[in-house]
Amino acid sequence: MWERERKKFLEDIRKKSIKELEELLDELKMELLRLRFKKQVQGLDNPMEIRKVKRNIARVLTVIREKQLRGEQ
Numbered sequence: 001m002w003e004r005e006r007k008k009f010l011e012d013i014r015k016k017s018i019k020e021l022e023e024l025l026d027e028l029k030m031e032l033l034r035l036r037f038k039k040q041v042q043g044l045d046n047p048m049e050i051r052k053v054k055r056n057i058a059r060v061l062t063v064i065r066e067k068q069l070r071g072e073q
Contacts, residue, residue: 009056013063018073021064028057 013021032053038044 010059010063013060018064018067021060021067025057025060025064028053028060032057 013024016024032050035044035050035053039047039050044050
């Protein structure tokens with residue numbers, strides 16, 4: 001199940017422009033910050049959420065870099 005989610009996420013981000021990816025990156029960073037605060041204050045139901053968000057951030061950064069190297073806008 002997670003494999004399908006990951007592939008779907010990658011397909012979606014590869015279709016977006018660099019500007020859209022940067023906006024998504026900001027959203028993911030805010031989500032990570034929110035999860036970290038929640039973990040400290042009340043604990044998380046699923047601590048793996050932090051790991052998923054961090055990996056999604058890395059995926060977005062990778063796609064942004066790929067697009068920059070290809071010269072895309």
